[in-house]
Amino acid sequence: MLFRQLEYLVALARERHFARAAQACYVSQPALSEAIRKLEDELDVSLVRRGRTYEGLTPEGERIVLWAQRILADRDSLKSEVDALRTGLSGRLRIGAVPTASGAVALLTGPFCGRHPLVTVELRADLRSEDILRQLQNFEIDAGVTYLHRVREGFRTVPLYEERYVLLTEDSSAGGLGSRSEATWAEASRLPLCLLAETMQGRRVLQEVFSEAGLRPSPRVETDSVAALFAHVRTGRWATIVPSAWLNVFGVASGMRAVPMAAPSRPVTVGLVTLARDPGPVMARTLMDLARTAGVTAAFDRLSGSAAPGH
Incomplete structure (x- = not known):
């Protein structure tokens, strides 16, 4: 019963609405509300600020949610560990990725699913x-x-590859840069650029490189979509700067060219991150171990290389 009450409380904190939380837990709203009231009685503390509508958690409720998330995660980790010992790794592996690294994740999920056929991602x-x-x-x-x-303290990391950048442009545009072996950031800043939105980490990395060179680009188009960047370049009106690792997924379409960026060249390390917990979930531990194997590291080493100019 305690686990169920904690699940309801976590759902309420996430959804911030009694009806949506009940729907997420596949129970009626009265059942969810009653379970949380019983949890408050058992703990002898008010967890939810109640009014005519949901008004948030009390300070005590915020603290209890943190414990609830940890307890539920430890329960799930224990079940996964037992299942792995009995029948092999199974269940769902949940991975989050920044957009600029989403294509590279396939180099992890492919071999992981190959080794563990009962796991979904x-x-x-x-x-x-x-x-x-x-x-x-x-x-x-x-x-x-x-x-x-x-990444700050409290996490474990495994470096995967060095993110380097290319200028992606249509063949006949960009003032002839498409025929060059490399392009400078100063040259790129003068082009009609389409870049990721400023709220995204990939864009902030680019801004740091531009700032290092004393530049302030003014992109005409901003987007949170990788596909939109490529689509705009295909029109012939725009250029963009993207990680060379993307070319491993999208390639360079006919009529477009990828020119390595230089001066300054400051690669940024992209890696795998998990919580620093002991013993930690078996799914996360297994993925971290896989990321350190020779075959996977060799695949990511190829992403770290500078892209060759041209098609």
Whole structure:
């Protein structure tokens, strides 16, 4: 009964609405409300600020939610550990990734699913770096793929590859840069650019490089979609700067060219991140071990290489 009460409380904290929380837990709203009231009675503390509508958790409720998330995560980890010992790894692996690294995740999920055929993968590929760390702390995902220079204490990391950048442009545009062996950030800043939105970590990394060169680009188009960047370049009116690792997934379409960026060249490390817990969930531990194997590291080493110019 305690586990169920904790699940209801966590759902209420997440949904911030009694009816939606009840729906998420597949129970009626009166049943969810009564279970949380019983939990308050058992703990002898008020957890929810109640009015005509949901008004949030009390300070005590906020603290109890943190314990509830940890207890439920430990319960699920224990079940997964027992199942893995009995029948092999099974269940759902939840991975969060920043958009710029979403294509590279396939280099992990492919071999992982090959080794563990009973596991399914849920990939959340449009998260910000801070969202990944928050969801790890809230036990909403098992692992993340993000920029390691933004990761603070309390997490375990495995470097995967160095993110380098290319100027992606239409063949006949960009003032002839498409025929060059490399392009400078100063040259790129003068082009009609389409870039990721400023709220995204991938864009903030680009801004840091531009700032290092004393530049302030003014993109005409901003988006949170990788596909939209490529679509705009295909029109011939725009250029963009993207990680060379994307070319491993999207390739360089006919009529487009990818020119490595230089001066300054400051690669950023992208890696796998999990919570620093002992013993930790078996799913996350297994994924971290896989990321360190020779075959996987070799695949990511190829992403770290500079892209060759041209098609």
